[in-house]
Amino acid sequence: MQRNRLADEQPGDPHVTTSDSLVFSPPAGSAMLRPDFLFGAATASYQIEGAATADGRHPSIWDTFCRVPGAVHNADNGDVACDHFHRWQSDLQLISDLGFDGYRFSVSWSRVMTVDGQRNEKGLDFYKRLLDELERRGLKSFLTLYHWDLPQHLQDRGGWLNRDTATRFAEYADLMSREVAGRVSAWTTLNEPYCSAYLGHTTGRHAPGLKDVRYGVESMHHLLLGHGLATEAVRANDKAPVGLVANVCAMVPASDSPKDRRAAELSYANANTWVLDPLLLGTYPEELAELWPGVKAPVRAGDMATISTRMDYLGINYYFRSNIRSDGAHGYVEEDLPNVERTQMGWEVYPDGLRDLLLDFKHRYPGLPPIYITENGMASDDSPVAGRVADEQRLRYLNRHVAAVDQAMRQGVDVRGYFAWSLLDNFEWSYGYEKRFGLVHVDYDTQVRTPKDSALALKRFLEQRRG
Structure with a gap:
């Protein structure tokens, strides 16, 4: 088994040297400086685990999608990924060594349940061992049930276009919450249902690769219904908090024209309130009727009560802002703003958008639950030089975004934790292994982990915070 550098190197070794000028530092007086504010790192099963056929795991929609010619950059796949399935102990050691308070990860549905819906003991044991080790190390465990990797056999029966999949998801949630009751700090039902519905069923950029607005609307409804049913199932078995993680995006109109302002409102509804309104208000936003005329969610009696x-x-994932102009009809198009800082993904770096969204949500949703920032981070083209990975832009990005969160907290938004995305460089979905979001560099040939300068700055901060 390959080792990680932080655990192996001794103080003073050049592999763990970084400039003292690189500092992670929330604003003075911030509630983030209190010990009860949670700092963690996040991952997802298909992106890091590998071991695609180990111990009875069967294919997910991403295993299938990766085999579609042209679907994923360089025809990459998650068969091996970061080999976390075999290296999980050293990866948890890495999380401890970096000083994090918690770890957000997801379970592979295909690993824990058989095709005929029965428990897979070996797959369950993997996550039980992981949870037990997190507890032994004093790390909070945020377990996500669904991070996009639907079992392929369910997709073969319609996937999220089939209402029955919501029921199957609740059965999976019931199994997991019975099996690991008392071991989980917080449950997440769905990660980013927008991406599952819109990218997976409307634009086809993600698995299962479908391209129809109606498919997006139908799959979103069944995803949210599954969330409600799964929430009820988990609560019947465990007392840990239950929530959902939504990705959100800031919007700015390309001009002050009424058409562009309306286009930005429609884009905001698509990216943000399509998910949040049903969860927090029990209704879909009215803008959807204008955005997709004649397309309606397949709502049945009682659905919205279950969804809400x-x-x-509430988990919030935030990365960038979009510049929006009207397409001249019912929709909008995104245009790049000139002369702005961007990441390797081409996304604009705009920390104020996170603050503004949190404040918007506080005003729009009177019953807004406590918030965790469950993903925030950036991709950069990182590579080790003499054992060091200099990623100053990432550290600036993180510092500016935690400052934005602090500003929202000072104005009354209840934020209780922040998870950096991601712990490790990993399989970045349709981008394959080209984009590196990790705090820790992964050499995919050797599986050597090298903490980047940003990770080491976070480590120093967390050590100082603990005194």
């Missing part, structure tokens, strides 16, 4: 069942927390 109380959440104990």
Whole structure:
């Protein structure tokens, strides 16, 4: 087994040297400086685990999608990824060594349940061992049930276009919450249903690769219904908090014209309130009727009450802002703003958007639950030089975004934790292994982990915070 550098190198070794000028530092007086504010790192099962056929795991929609010619950059796939399935102990050691308070990860549905819906003992044991080790190390465990990797056999029966998949998801949630009750700090039902519905069923950029607005609307409804049913199932078995994670995006109109302002409002509804309104208000936003004329969610009696069942927390994933102009009809197009800082993904770096969205949500949703920033980070073209990975832009990015979160907190938004995306460089979905979001560099040939300068700056901050 390959080792990680932080655990192996001794103080003073050049592999762990970084400039003292690189500092992670929330604003003075911030609530983030208190020990009860949670700092963690996040991952997802298909992006890091590998071991695609180990111990009875069967294919997910991403295993299938990766085999579609042209679907994923360089025809990459998650068969090996970061080999976390075999290296999880050293990866948890890495999380401890970096000083994090918690770890957000997801379970592979295909690993823990068989095709006929029965428990897979070996797959369950993997996550039980992981949870037990997190507890032994004093790390909070934020377990996500669904991070986009639907079992392929369910997709073969319609996937999220089939209402029955919501019921199957609740059965999976019931199994997991019975099996690991008392071991989980917080449950997440769905990660970013917008990406599953819109990218997976409307634009086809993600698995299962479908391209129809109606498919996006139908799959979103069944995803949210699955969330409500799964929330009820988890609560029947465990007392840990239950929530959902939504990705959100800031919007700015390309001009002050009424058409561009309306286009930005429609884009905001698509990216943000399409998910949040049903969860927190029990209704879909009215802008959707203008955005997609004649397309309606397949709502049945009682669905919206189930979808809007109380959440104990809301996870927010934020990365960038979009510049929006009207397409001259019912929709909008995105245009790049000139002369702005961008990441390797081409996304604009705009920390104020996170603050503004948090404040918007506080005003729009009177019953807004406590918030965790469950993903925030950036991709950069990182490579080790003499054992060091200099990623100053990432550290600036993180510092500016935690400052934006602090500004929202000072104006009354209840934020209780922040998870950096991601712990490790990993399989970045349709971008394959080209984009590197990790705090820790992964050499995919050797599986050597090298903490980047940003990770080491976070480590120093967390050590100082603990005194």
